Amino acid sequence: MKLDKESIIELLNQKGVEVLDLYPNQISVNIKKDNLLNHLVFLRSIGFDHLSFINAVDFIDEGEFELVYHVWSYTHKIHVLNKVRISRNNPVIPTIVNLWEQAQFYEQEIHEFFGIIFEGNKDLSPLFLENWVDIPPLRKDFDTKEFSVRLFGAEIRR
Amino acid sequence: MEDLKANDKRSYIDNLIDFFRKRSIWMLHYCTGCGAVELPPSMTSRWDIERFGIVPMATPRQADVLLVTGYVSLKTLKRIIKIYEQMPEPKWVLAFGSCTVNGGIYWDSYNTITNLAEYIPVDITVSGCMPRPEAVIDALQTLMEMIQSGEGGAYKKYKENYEYYKKNQDRVLRKTAPILGSSETESIYQEKEGNYET
Amino acid sequence: MIAAIRVFGYSLFAIFIGLLFMGIGRKIIARIQLRLGPPFYQAFLDVGKLFARKSITHNFVMDLGMIMSLAGLLSTMLFVPVAGHMAIKTSSNLILIIYLMAIGHLGMAMAAAASGNPNATIGVSRALTMMLGYEIPFFTVMLGLIIFNGTSSLELIAQSQAGGILNWNMVKFPLGFLAAEIALQAIMGEKPFDAMVAPAEIASGPMVELGGKYLGLAFLTHAVSIFVETGIMVNLFMGGASNVFTFVLKQFEIYLITILIEAVFPRFRIEQAVKFLWTVPMSIAVVQLAIILL
Ligand code: SF4
Numbered sequence: 001m002k003l004d005k006e007s008i009i010e011l012l013n014q015k016g017v018e019v020l021d022l023y024p025n026q027i028s029v030n031i032k033k034d035n036l037l038n039h040l041v042f043l044r045s046i047g048f049d050h051l052s053f054i055n056a057v058d059f060i061d062e063g064e065f066e067l068v069y070h071v072w073s074y075t076h077k078i079h080v081l082n083k084v085r086i087s088r089n090n091p092v093i094p095t096i097v098n099l100w101e102q103a104q105f106y107e108q109e110i111h112e113f114f115g116i117i118f119e120g121n122k123d124l125s126p127l128f129l130e131n132w133v134d135i136p137p138l139r140k141d142f143d144t145k146e147f148s149v150r151l152f153g154a155e156i157r158r
Numbered sequence: 159m160e161d162l163k164a165n166d167k168r169s170y171i172d173n174l175i176d177f178f179r180k181r182s183i184w185m186l187h188y189c190t191g192c193g194a195v196e197l198p199p200s201m202t203s204r205w206d207i208e209r210f211g212i213v214p215m216a217t218p219r220q221a222d223v224l225l226v227t228g229y230v231s232l233k234t235l236k237r238i239i240k241i242y243e244q245m246p247e248p249k250w251v252l253a254f255g256s257c258t259v260n261g262g263i264y265w266d267s268y269n270t271i272t273n274l275a276e277y278i279p280v281d282i283t284v285s286g287c288m289p290r291p292e293a294v295i296d297a298l299q300t301l302m303e304m305i306q307s308g309e310g311g312a313y314k315k316y317k318e319n320y321e322y323y324k325k326n327q328d329r330v331l332r333k334t335a336p337i338l339g340s341s342e343t344e345s346i347y348q349e350k351e352g353n354y355e356t
Numbered sequence: 357m358i359a360a361i362r363v364f365g366y367s368l369f370a371i372f373i374g375l376l377f378m379g380i381g382r383k384i385i386a387r388i389q390l391r392l393g394p395p396f397y398q399a400f401l402d403v404g405k406l407f408a409r410k411s412i413t414h415n416f417v418m419d420l421g422m423i424m425s426l427a428g429l430l431s432t433m434l435f436v437p438v439a440g441h442m443a444i445k446t447s448s449n450l451i452l453i454i455y456l457m458a459i460g461h462l463g464m465a466m467a468a469a470a471s472g473n474p475n476a477t478i479g480v481s482r483a484l485t486m487m488l489g490y491e492i493p494f495f496t497v498m499l500g501l502i503i504f505n506g507t508s509s510l511e512l513i514a515q516s517q518a519g520g521i522l523n524w525n526m527v528k529f530p531l532g533f534l535a536a537e538i539a540l541q542a543i544m545g546e547k548p549f550d551a552m553v554a555p556a557e558i559a560s561g562p563m564v565e566l567g568g569k570y571l572g573l574a575f576l577t578h579a580v581s582i583f584v585e586t587g588i589m590v591n592l593f594m595g596g597a598s599n600v601f602t603f604v605l606k607q608f609e610i611y612l613i614t615i616l617i618e619a620v621f622p623r624f625r626i627e628q629a630v631k632f633l634w635t636v637p638m639s640i641a642v643v644q645l646a647i648i649l650l
Binding site for chain 2: 382386389390391392393394395398401402404405408409410411412555556559560563564565566567568571
Binding site: 128129130132133134135137142143144145146147148149150151152153154155 | 232233236261265267268269271272273276329330332336337
C-alpha cells in the first residue's frame with residue numbers, strides 16, 4: 001500500500017517526533033538518541049526498507065555530532081533523513097547493524113573518520129586508513145593543513 | 159644530492175646499450191589519480207607513442223619506466239614502493255602532474271603525500287594538471303635523451319641513499335605516535351577503543 | 357665441427373628471420389590501426405635491451421626451463437627443411453617435428469611453475485589446454501597429407517608439390533589448408549587464441565615473472581617458433597621453395613595472414629577457444645580427410 005507524504009508525516013507526528021517537510025519527496029526527522037532504534041524499527045515496519053547511507057556531521061561549536069540516517073522506501077518513494085545529535089565528549093550510539101546489515105561498513109567508516117563508537121558493533125576495524133594514530137581526520141578539530149605540513153612537509157607559499 | 163652526470167669516457171658498448179635502452183622503453187603505468195586517462199590517447203592512433211618503441215607492459219618485472227600518474231595516497235605509496243623495488247635495473251620513474259611535485263590541489267590533505275621524490279627517486283616530472291599527451295611524449299623523449307647521454311640514473315640514487323628514502327617511507331607509512339599530539343577527545347577515543355591501534 | 361657450425365648458423369638465421377617478422381608484424385598491425393608504428397627492426401632493439409638488463413631469477417629450474425624451451429624449438433628447427441637444405445642430414449619426419457615442438461611449451465611451463473606466480477600458473481595451464489585444442493585438427497590435416505603422399509617426411513611432401521602453383525597442396529586441398537591455418541593461429545598464440553598471454557587479465561601469463569635476459573630468451577623462443585611454424589606450413593602447403601629467398605617470402609605470406617587476423621580480432625576465452633577449435637577447424641579437417649580417403 002502506497003502512502004503519500006502527508007500521511008507519513010501524520011503517522012510520525014502521532015509517534016511524537018518533530019518532522020520537517022523539505023522537498024516533494026524528502027522529509028527530515030529529528031530524534032533523540034534513546035528513541036533512535038524504536039524510530040527506525042517503526043520506519044522499517046511501514047515500508048522504509050532501504051538504508052541508503054549514514055553520515056556524520058561535526059558541530060564543533062555546539063559540542064555535538066549529528067548522525068544522519070538516510071532511509072528510502074521503494075513503495076512510497078520517500079526519502080527520510082533521521083537526524084540524531086550526540087555529545088562530542090561521549091560519542092556513543094547504539095548500532096543498527098541488526099536492522100540493516102549494510103550499516104556495518106558505514107559504521108566502520110564513521111568510526112574511523114569521526115571516532116564515534118557504535119555500541120554493539122563487533123567489528124570497528126579501520127577500512128581506509130592504515131596505521132592511523134591521530135585524531136580521527138574528519139573531525140573539525142583535526143587541522144589537515146598543519147598535519148600535512150608536519151608529516152609530508154607541504155610548503156605554504158604566498 | 160651529487161651530480162649524476164656520467165663520466166666523459168663512455169665506451170662504444172655503453173653507447174650501443176644505451177641506444178637499445180633508449181629505443182625500447184617499456185612502461186608500467188601505475189594508474190593513480192587522474193592521469194591515467196591521458197595514457198590511452200597517447201598510446202592509440204592519435205599520438206601513438208609506439209613509434210618510439212614505447213609500449214605498455216603488464217608487470218613490473220618486464221618494465222623499464224614506472225609512470226606514476228597523479229596524486230599518491232598513503233596506501234598507494236606502499237604499493238608504488240613495492241612495485242619500484244620489484245623492477246629490475248635500469249629503471250626510471252616518470253611522475254605526472256603537480257600532485258606528485260607539491261601535492262597539487264590535494265596539498266593539505268591528510269592522506270596524500272606531497273612530494274613523491276622524497277620516497278622514490280623520480281627522473282622526470284611532467285608539468286600540468288593533467289599533462290596533455292604532448293607533454294607526456296615530450297617527457298618520454300627527454301627521458302630518451304637522458305638515457306642516451308647517460309644522465310638518467312636516479313635508480314642509482316636509490317641504492318646509494320637508501321637510508322634517506324627508507325626513513326621518509328617509514329615516517330609516513332609506519333606512524334606510531336600522533337603527529338598533532340592528542341587532544342581531550344583523542345584520549346577518550348583511545349580509552350574506549352583499546353584495540354584500535356592493532 | 358662442420359655440423360656444429362651449420363647448426364649455429366641455422367639457429368642464428370632462424371632467430372634473425374623470426375625477429376624481423378615480429379618487427380614487420382608490429383608495423384603492419386600499427387598501420388591497420390591507423391598508427392605509424394615502430395620501425396621494422398624494433399624487435400632487435402627490444403632483444404638487445406633485454407639482454408643488457410639485470411634479471412631476477414627465482415631458482416635454477418626457471419633458468420633451465422627457459423633454456424629448455426629455446427633449445428626445444430631450435431632442435432625442432434633442425435628438422436624443418438629450408439628450401440631443401442637442412443642443418444644436419446636427417447629424415448624430416450613430421451611426427452617427430454610435432455613431438456619436439458611440444459618441448460618448447462613444456463620448458464616454458466617449467467619456468468613459469470618455478471617462478472611461483474599464480475598468474476604464470478594460470479597462463480601455462482591455459483597454454484597447455486590450448487595445445488589440446490589445436491593439435492587435434494592440425495594432426496588430422498597432417499594425417500590426410502601423410503596418407504595422400506604415403507610418407508611422413510616433410511621434405512618428400514614438399515618435393516611432391518614441385519612444378520607450378522597448381523601442384524601445391526594449398527590448391528589441391530583448400531579445406532585442409534583452411535583448417536591448418538586456423539589451427540596455426542592458435543599454435544602461434546595470436547589473437548583470437550591468445551588467452552594464455554592476455555596481458556590485461558593475467559598479466560601476460562607465463563611471462564609474468566620474467567624480466568631482463570629471461571624475457572629476452574622468451575623473445576628468441578617466440579622468434580624461432582614463428583620460423584618453425586611458418587616453415588612447416590610452407591613445406592606442407594606451399595610446396596617448399598627452390599631457394600632460401602623464396603622460402604622466406606612464402607613464410608612471410610603465411611605470417612602475414614596470421615598478423616592480419618591478429619590485428620582485427622578480440623580474444624576468445626579459453627574454453628570458447630578450445631570449443632571452437634574442436635568444432636570448426638576439426639570438422640573442416642575431417643571433411644578433408646574423408647575427401648582424401650575416398
Ligand atoms: S595534478 Fe591535477 S590532474 Fe594530476 S592527479 Fe593532481 S589533481 Fe589530478
